[in-house]
Amino acid sequence: MNENSSIRAKSGTNQEGTSAHNRRVMIEALRLNGALSRADLARATQLTKQAVSNIIEDLERDGLVVALDTVRKGRGQPSTPYRLVPEGAFAIGLQIDRHLTRAVVVDLVGSVLARAEANLPLDEPSEGVKVILGLIDGVRRELAGISSQSESRLVGLGVAMPGPFGLQNSDDKWMMPAWQKFPLLETLAAGTGLNVGLQNDAAACATAERIVGAAHGVDHAVSLYVGYGIAAGLILNGELYTGGNGNAGEIGRALLSPAGPGSTPLEHRASLASLYQHLGLDAADAHLYERMDALALAEDPKVMAWIKDAAHDLRWSVHLIETIFDPQTVILTSGAPETLARRLLEAMQPLLPSIADRPGRSLPRLQLGITDPWSIALGAAAEPISRAFDPRFSAILKTRSGGF
Amino acid sequence: MNENSSIRAKSGTNQEGTSAHNRRVMIEALRLNGALSRADLARATQLTKQAVSNIIEDLERDGLVVALDTVRKGRGQPSTPYRLVPEGAFAIGLQIDRHLTRAVVVDLVGSVLARAEANLPLDEPSEGVKVILGLIDGVRRELAGISSQSESRLVGLGVAMPGPFGLQNSDDKWMMPAWQKFPLLETLAAGTGLNVGLQNDAAACATAERIVGAAHGVDHAVSLYVGYGIAAGLILNGELYTGGNGNAGEIGRALLSPAGPGSTPLEHRASLASLYQHLGLDAADAHLYERMDALALAEDPKVMAWIKDAAHDLRWSVHLIETIFDPQTVILTSGAPETLARRLLEAMQPLLPSIADRPGRSLPRLQLGITDPWSIALGAAAEPISRAFDPRFSAILKTRSGGF
DNA sequence: TAATTAAGTCAAGCGGATTGACTTAATAGC
DNA sequence: GCTATTAAGTCAATCCGCTTGACTTAATTA
Structure with missing residues (x-):
């Protein structure tokens, strides 16, 4: 409103940003390398043993990593490797295609725990949304049967559908015009109470390849x-x-x-x-x-x-x-x-x-x-997981409501 | 060498990374907005007034920013805007083209302070390098006449030449094959004692547009x-x-x-x-x-x-x-x-x-x-400035010798 | 058995942002 | 012209999270 709102700048950071980044780096390192000891992590991330120890302790308490049996590898005290706990986080992925919709639940390591699909009316999103919400509700219940902490560990809902988005002239058979005009994300956020993100289906495929491919x-x-x-x-x-x-x-x-x-x-x-x-x-x-x-x-x-x-x-x-x-x-x-x-x-x-x-x-x-036809839904689900756990520049910065 | 070297992970960070990022954010904010008070910066970067005050004090001591006259704008204590000091940093940019080479010196805000050009033999890089080193030496002396601290504030040498780089079959008139095979960066680093970076000429143009265009x-x-x-x-x-x-x-x-x-x-x-x-x-x-x-x-x-x-x-x-x-x-x-x-x-x-x-x-x-024929050399010079002062993910991470 | 090597902990330290109270200096309202 | 209000900026204490260096533990090598 006042002149200050027009100032453009990136956001700064503080110790919380540092810590958030380091946690994410640990998680990524474990995802990429399977299992690593604290000493391995310290070497790989350039942090001190002590810093890694503290972070791992936190992550273990939060149920995101778990210790494996100690391994002896030459001289010196045996190391204790840690690996990710798949049940540490879940996300729901939704693929919306022309005549079909699919929902999946994935865990922290990208395994699919539940899946469901249904037909979708191409031109009636308000009807379609009911189908979708039913589908999401179904896999969410299924998840609740698998993990008692499913709700608290559910990080979001990722949606994948054909792009491009937000064009003027979207009356084009490639783009599912009726859906483009429908306030889908708002409706889904309201209907599920989850954070909702959107990607086009090619991006979802890439996200799937990134997490497990x-x-x-x-x-x-x-x-x-x-x-x-x-x-x-x-x-x-x-x-x-x-x-x-x-x-x-x-x-x-x-x-x-x-x-x-x-x-x-x-x-x-x-x-x-x-x-x-x-x-x-x-x-x-x-x-x-x-x-x-x-x-x-x-x-x-x-x-x-x-x-x-x-x-x-x-x-x-x-x-x-x-x-x-x-x-x-x-x-x-x-x-x-x-x-x-x-x-x-x-x-x-x-x-x-x-x-x-x-x-x-x-x-x-x-x-x-990946040629599995469920890979788009998987990629859709991987997006909230990635947003919550992968190292990225934006995760270091202090958050803000709007702006640059 | 040992198995640890094969561990892939991003680097972690610590308070130094935080501080480095915040300094860069201040500099970018001043570059984009001209002049801002500490309070403006605090709002724009989401940091506290106190944090901004400390950082600005540091930057002022380092000769990178300077206070302007206070301005009254309504109620409250008048604010003291700060702006970048152009002489806070310098970089040399070098354009290597088929028959011509150009060198420029730019300052922190992207103004060209010195320039020189010479003909270049297309197929004899070992001869050409002598010409280039002479050119660089010339503009460097000229800079020394402008600023007494020129050497300590010289952040690097940016080189722009036609790409692509590092191909197998580089016997192609578009690529200056003799130059592609010549160890140019090493020779220039040894000959000037500066950090040397390389971009293709299109990237240099984009860098020029980014800093002043x-x-x-x-x-x-x-x-x-x-x-x-x-x-x-x-x-x-x-x-x-x-x-x-x-x-x-x-x-x-x-x-x-x-x-x-x-x-x-x-x-x-x-x-x-x-x-x-x-x-x-x-x-x-x-x-x-x-x-x-x-x-x-x-x-x-x-x-x-x-x-x-x-x-x-x-x-x-x-x-x-x-x-x-x-x-x-x-x-x-x-x-x-x-x-x-x-x-x-x-x-x-x-x-x-x-x-x-x-x-x-x-x-x-x-x-x-920018249609100035010197814009490629300008962009080449802007690259070391950007690397040293712009906020970027890699600037937050702890440095390492090699690896991922 | 002793020396060596590596994993991991402990406790103090330190850097840098945060917090909240305070000072300063202007305008707005009466 | 006085007072209230508003905003910029400082001071000093605090807090958070990584670092440092010494130490403990537990294995292999000689």
């Missing part, structure tokens, strides 16, 4: 998600990057060439939507997944023809991603059955020559990600 | 650099993003379409290299800049034809950048004279519809950046 512990990775649409999930500097308005990575809307206003967006040609069209399948078909799986297994000629064409465009996309992001690896993720995804990956070989073609690479240029 | 205080901005080659400089989350191997943003090598191995890279068609070829000019011509300026001013038909074609491809690039990065703004930067750059910008209008076309934008989708 090929991007685990990799600082620069891009997942190329081939679903109904196509998008990239960006892990940059070890964190999900979402851009200025949450829409980074919408590569499916990239034009295949500068040839003019009629130039085709990538996702019109290489997405599963294009496959459905090519095969004359209905996206609302309840057995779509099984049908695709069967066709891919049988090497159906129409499917193989689509794969060939799509691979051609996707090979270009990988080249583009490598050229623009310079990631350590690109991960192919998909809503399609594993057979189909694998055939697509094979058809993309050999990749185009690019700056990623360098001597001494430790990771493959392109690899197959 | 259109990206000042913008968290998500991409500069599209049209020089001999084409590349993008990426400001993501308020920091320069350089990718897994320092080569992020090499959009000039992106293929214009998936049409196969013969598909053209962008920079073969829309870069200044293509303009020189189109005009039959020699890139080594000492009066290249003036010739281009004259031709652009005169609306030479060949130049206008090139502009039309290049704008067509660049319009596509802007669309691609917006689609993939979702930045708040795209900045057109160039090694070309302002007249030419401005004509190019105009010819790119109207932009292609994209997800950046949203209601309530505060920044233009595309704007002209």
